[in-house]
Amino acid sequence: MTDTILLAAILIPCLVIAIVFHEVAHGWAALALGDPTAKEKRRLSLNPIRHVDPIGTLLVPGALALFGGPIFGWAKPVPVRKNRLDNPRFGMMAVAAAGPATNFMLALIGAVVAGLVFGLGWSTLEPGSLAFNALVYFILINIFLGLFNLLPIPPFDGSHIVGGLLPPRMARQWQRLQAAGMMFIVVLIAASWAFPESGLVENVVFPPVLWLQERYLMVADFVAQAVS
Numbered sequence: 001m002t003d004t005i006l007l008a009a010i011l012i013p014c015l016v017i018a019i020v021f022h023e024v025a026h027g028w029a030a031l032a033l034g035d036p037t038a039k040e041k042r043r044l045s046l047n048p049i050r051h052v053d054p055i056g057t058l059l060v061p062g063a064l065a066l067f068g069g070p071i072f073g074w075a076k077p078v079p080v081r082k083n084r085l086d087n088p089r090f091g092m093m094a095v096a097a098a099g100p101a102t103n104f105m106l107a108l109i110g111a112v113v114a115g116l117v118f119g120l121g122w123s124t125l126e127p128g129s130l131a132f133n134a135l136v137y138f139i140l141i142n143i144f145l146g147l148f149n150l151l152p153i154p155p156f157d158g159s160h161i162v163g164g165l166l167p168p169r170m171a172r173q174w175q176r177l178q179a180a181g182m183m184f185i186v187v188l189i190a191a192s193w194a195f196p197e198s199g200l201v202e203n204v205v206f207p208p209v210l211w212l213q214e215r216y217l218m219v220a221d222f223v224a225q226a227v228s
Contacts, residue, residue, distance in 0.1 A: 001047070023043070023077070029097075034086035036085060041079055092164055093160060110135055111220040112223050115170055115226075116223055120228075139217075140209070
């Protein structure tokens with residue numbers, strides 16, 4: 001139990017940082033493209049309190065960590081008004097892409113920091129240490145959040161990107177699938193728990209996440225060798 005609580009203590013702060021930066025990136029992208037709604041609602045702050053959803057940011061990931069499920073969560077969505085964007089169609093695609101792009105950038109920063117401290121020989125970051133595990137999980141969570149949000153399933157960011165690429169009539173129909181898309185994700189997660197032998201999460205989600213994590217760890221290794 002102590003190990004599980006310690007794991008949750010590492011994962012949840014990493015997840016909060018990843019989610020907050022993800023949401024703020026949406027707001028800044030919208031502001032740059034003509035929509036100041038997020039700024040008006042004071043949602044461009046990195047203060048987690050402005051973004052935390054008690055259920056999606058704390059309760060759900062905490063419970064998943066305790067019960068050994070895949071760790072994910074969500075924050076209160078940053079408000080974006082499509083009609084205030086300079087170019088609504090392109091703007092929504094760019095705003096949607098800003099969130100996952102920020103997570104991939106955070107993962108890269110984590111990899112560079114890991115490489116620097118490993119190369120400089122900081123003993124507190126030896127494999128197996130708390131700090132080492134926190135960095136690895138920080139990279140992993142940002143990769144997972146970035147890829148997960150790129151799924152072309154409403155209401156995730158990937159669905160907005162796909163919607164921007166579709167003709168207007170098809171895009172409107174695509175928009176109506178948002179509720180069904182969220183239900184699909186809930187059913188998928190429930191099925192992975194009910195039938196763990198099916199390997200739904202392990203075989204579908206983990207391979208691209210682990211492949212990309214290996215690329216980031218290669219960056220960390222390169223940086224470590226460069227500074228050692």
